[in-house]
Amino acid sequence: MSYEEKNTWVFAFIAPVGFIVYLVLLFTQLDGKPLAEADYVWPMLGTILGAIVAGILGGIVVGIVTGIASGGKDDGKSDQRDKQINRFGEYIGSAFLVMGALGALVLAWFEAPHFWIANVLYLAFVLQAILSSIAKLVAYRRGLHSW
């Protein structure tokens, strides 16, 4: 398994875990308030920043472990295939970003609370990360050819 594939596994794990942590933080501080009035900004910001930091640290750990396991032969470089698979995954995942943006647009038209607009966008980012990671992993495992 290449360094980039391992990194993709890390992201595929971090994205849903980060969202679950956000939901736990959100629901545990509700204290009887309606959901739309919840203080969502800091839990959301915290989990987004946490996911970014976890992704960077995960990449570093994967790089070190891969380097040691391969006796220094695998230096974590990516090649043409990694780049093509990355582009393919991002293309597939972008569908959720578009759906999230459209959802947020409709909510804004109807002057929905900021809570729902922000959460639809955040959910779209999470789903995009999950779907693109799955698409990349399928491409690594099953192959990447012309369509």
Added chain:
Amino acid sequence: MVKPTKVTNGIRALRFAAGEMTQADLAERIGVTRQTVIAIEQGRYSPSLEMAFQIARVFGVGLDDVFSYDPEEK
């Protein structure tokens, strides 16, 4: 989903004919990861034309001696 490639290759045989060259050696010579060489050998990845020429050059043969295309194959 992903269509299987109709391009087959004889890289594995060429490696053995070239003094049992390892996948890692070939990967290093064409500037890719060993996993990419494995994927090409197993038909899970179609290399670019440039990479195909690089592979052929490593073995000192023509492109047709490394890759073949059979449109009748599933």
